[in-house]
Amino acid sequence: MKTMIYYFSATGNSLHVARKIAAKLEKCTLVSIPEVSDSGTIMTDAERVGFVFPTHYFGLPPLVSSFISRLKAVNASYLFAVATSGSNRHLSSAIRQAAMLLTKQGYKLNAGFHIDMISSYTPLSDLPPRDKLNGKLEQADLAIEKAATAISIVSGNLEAEHFWLPFHAINKYWQQKLLPHAYRKFSCTDACISCGNCETVCPVNNITLHEGKPQWREKCQECLACLHFCPVKSIEFGSHTAGRKRYHHPQITYNDLISPKK
Numbered sequence: 672m673k674t675m676i677y678y679f680s681a682t683g684n685s686l687h688v689a690r691k692i693a694a695k696l697e698k699c700t701l702v703s704i705p706e707v708s709d710s711g712t713i714m715t716d717a718e719r720v721g722f723v724f725p726t727h728y729f730g731l732p733p734l735v736s737s738f739i740s741r742l743k744a745v746n747a748s749y750l751f752a753v754a755t756s757g758s759n760r761h762l763s764s765a766i767r768q769a770a771m772l773l774t775k776q777g778y779k780l781n782a783g784f785h786i787d788m789i790s791s792y793t794p795l796s797d798l799p800p801r802d803k804l805n806g807k808l809e810q811a812d813l814a815i816e817k818a819a820t821a822i823s824i825v826s827g828n829l830e831a832e833h834f835w836l837p838f839h840a841i842n843k844y845w846q847q848k849l850l851p852h853a854y855r856k857f858s859c860t861d862a863c864i865s866c867g868n869c870e871t872v873c874p875v876n877n878i879t880l881h882e883g884k885p886q887w888r889e890k891c892q893e894c895l896a897c898l899h900f901c902p903v904k905s906i907e908f909g910s911h912t913a914g915r916k917r918y919h920h921p922q923i924t925y926n927d928l929i930s931p932k933k
Contacts, residue, residue, distance in 0.1 A: 672749075672825075674699040675717035677707075677742075679724045679735050681874060681894035682791040683923025684755040688815050689723040692753070695819040704738045705874035713742045719749045721822065722769060725791075726756035727893065730764045730842025731772075733850070734875065734892055739772040749825045751782040753818060757790020760832050764839035767832050783829045784818040786811050791895055791918045794909050798916040808921070854887040857897070862905040869897035869906060871929050900925050 680686035693699040724735045754765040766783035865883035877890040898906045
């Protein structure tokens with residue numbers, strides 16, 4: 672069965688999940704959603720189609736919503752979605768949102784999974800100690816393996832999000848009222864070395880360097896890839912990230928995330 676997995680990953684959690692699932696499947700291709708986000712209608716003839724993405728503000732990132740709305744999976748008989756987050760399915764509407772978007776397209780989401788990983792949203796909280804972080808990622812790998820097995824046998828396992836409705840409302844409010852202004856909350860300290868990592872790692876090409884310093888524009892997804900991959904921690908978001916640790920999945924590198932752009 673030909674499989675296509677579309678993923679969006681800012682700090683590596685979702686790319687790690689996508690790779691682990693792909694390793695269990697034959698004839699599987701991974702495609703970065705940001706790399707095809709400007710392609711208009713997305714066509715695939717794969718029989719099994721999957722989406723792997725982070726949870727932003729308890730729901731879908733707008734980049735993923737837009738992508739799903741433009742997908743034409745003409746031969747798909749099995750569609751699945753995997754949401755990564757720093758919490759669990761009881762604090763999410765992401766899978767339900769994906770299912771509703773696919774329904775509008777005339778498709779059915781056959782399976783949906785949540786993988787509890789490390790939250791990279793450091794404006795809200797700092798990272799856990801290293802031992803707890805590693806332990807949580809080990810548990811995540813077990814959950815990924817379970818999901819990958821279900822996907823490999825095309826199991827119709829759609830994990831419930833019992834409180835999806837209020838979290839969907841929060842996600843919608845964020846997209847409409849808060850996200851358009853998020854770019855204004857970024858700042859860069861004098862520690863900046865003008866390496867350009869932030870410009871390159873941004874999934875929507877929203878950052879440019881002006882006189883060697885990053886400038887953020889209005890297409891920001893608030894994914895914080897720029898913040899986490901700054902090698903000298905010179906990028907801050909709001910007033911709470913200073914002094915807090917940075918994160919990327921330990922098995923995913925900066926080059927892994929920018930490689931589709933090469």
